[in-house]
Amino acid sequence: MPDASWIAREFPQADGLIYLNHAAVSPWPARTAEAVQRFADENVRLGASRYPEWRRAEQALREQLARYINAPSADDVALLKNTSEALSVVACGLDWRWGDNVVSTDQEFPSNRMPWEAQRKWGVSLRRENLWVDDAEAALMAACDDRTRVLAVSSVQYASGIRLDLKRLGSFCRERGILFCVDAIQSLGALRLDVAELQVDFAMADAHKWLLGPEGIALFYCRGEVRRDLELRQFGWHMAHNAGDYDALEWRPAASARRFECGSPNMLGIHALTASLSLLEEAGQDAVADRILENSRYLLDNLGAMAGVELVTPAAAGRYAGIVSFRPVQEDSVEVHRKLQAADILCACRGGNVRLSPHFYITRDKLDKALEVICSSI
Numbered sequence: 001m002p003d004a005s006w007i008a009r010e011f012p013q014a015d016g017l018i019y020l021n022h023a024a025v026s027p028w029p030a031r032t033a034e035a036v037q038r039f040a041d042e043n044v045r046l047g048a049s050r051y052p053e054w055r056r057a058e059q060a061l062r063e064q065l066a067r068y069i070n071a072p073s074a075d076d077v078a079l080l081k082n083t084s085e086a087l088s089v090v091a092c093g094l095d096w097r098w099g100d101n102v103v104s105t106d107q108e109f110p111s112n113r114m115p116w117e118a119q120r121k122w123g124v125s126l127r128r129e130n131l132w133v134d135d136a137e138a139a140l141m142a143a144c145d146d147r148t149r150v151l152a153v154s155s156v157q158y159a160s161g162i163r164l165d166l167k168r169l170g171s172f173c174r175e176r177g178i179l180f181c182v183d184a185i186q187s188l189g190a191l192r193l194d195v196a197e198l199q200v201d202f203a204m205a206d207a208h209k210w211l212l213g214p215e216g217i218a219l220f221y222c223r224g225e226v227r228r229d230l231e232l233r234q235f236g237w238h239m240a241h242n243a244g245d246y247d248a249l250e251w252r253p254a255a256s257a258r259r260f261e262c263g264s265p266n267m268l269g270i271h272a273l274t275a276s277l278s279l280l281e282e283a284g285q286d287a288v289a290d291r292i293l294e295n296s297r298y299l300l301d302n303l304g305a306m307a308g309v310e311l312v313t314p315a316a317a318g319r320y321a322g323i324v325s326f327r328p329v330q331e332d333s334v335e336v337h338r339k340l341q342a343a344d345i346l347c348a349c350r351g352g353n354v355r356l357s358p359h360f361y362i363t364r365d366k367l368d369k370a371l372e373v374i375c376s377s378i
């Protein structure tokens with residue numbers, strides 16, 4: 001883990017601001033702003049004269065992301081607009097049969113519910129399982145039957161912060177021939193996601209949360225063996241095997257996951273995310289995860305010890321990641337959130353809870369300041 005001066009240089013946030021809102025939209029590191037500035041300057045001075053280099057940057061990002069999630073190949077990675085688009089590519093691409101079902105949880109963000117609900121017209125039902133049980137993974141597995149085509153879960157729930165055991169779910173799915181789809185936006189950049197080890201078929205995450213990148217550029221991992229199981233629903237020049245040969249009348253979809261990218265890439269986002277990801281790589285995936293878990297542990301321990309606070313996020317090891325949510329017993333969450341915001345402590349209200357989400361670079365003194373304000377607000 002780089003030292004405090006590295007952190008101060010990369011995260012020169014406004015004086016007094018305490019940013020505990022990485023589960024919403026994260027601040028960029030300085031190097032990301034510099035990459036965007038360089039790209040903007042180049043556009044002003046040279047337009048797109050160096051477009052072939054931008055194409056190389058695009059491919060380099062796919063390779064960087066593939067390394068980051070231990071995908072077998074960069075061919076398994078598409079660069080899409082956002083998590084919702086990637087989930088829609090999967091849900092709208094499968095060849096549903098009447099009576100199929102999708103198993104999920106009753107805590108998903110709308111983007112991991114709506115695309116599945118939209119398949120109702122093909123006779124597909126969505127089973128939304130309760131996670132507030134002793135063994136959430138067992139409940140999800142028990143909800144699967146021989147008509148279950150997909151198990152679709154968030155790695156970490158956006159409001160409660162519950163983290164699921166993806167390894168256990170992945171191996172269950174692979175044994176049963178069920179597709180395993182992981183909305184990873186609330187963990188990618190915070191916790192290691194090894195798609196090979198976890199036996200994930202589809203994973204998606206936009207850049208603007210734990211990856212510390214901009215909105216509007218997302219990773220979509222699609223396991224090579226199931227890539228052709230997804231019928232394509234969007235079409236354009238960029239997805240063709242011969243992309244760039246505009247005169248050719250014959251085309252077929254690229255063999256790689258580029259087949260899911262229909263038109264012009266988000267070059268600005270590509271340059272920005274490349275920089276953000278390089279920072280996370282430099283800090284080290286495991287070191288970042290350790291620091292995030294330490295921060296969450298600290299908040300869970302201290303909030304848990306406060307009379308007047310009900311912890312929402314489970315405090316058991318393995319059940320939480322970067323989100324710590326709580327509810328004041330006597331006070332309204334909205335009011336406590338308002339007081340935190342008034343003290344320049346950025347966080348969120350989700351699902352009736354106050355949600356704190358510090359990244360790895362957030363120091364203990366900042367957490368203490370937030371705890372102080374919470375203590376005096378409840």
Ligand SMILES: Cc1ncc(COP(=O)(O)O)c(C=O)c1O
Nearest residue numbers: 082083084109111154158185206
């Ligand atoms: C779990 C989860 N999935 C999906 C989304 C939406 O992501 P996107 O805007 O990239 O579609 C969010 C945003 O908060 C989220 O928390």
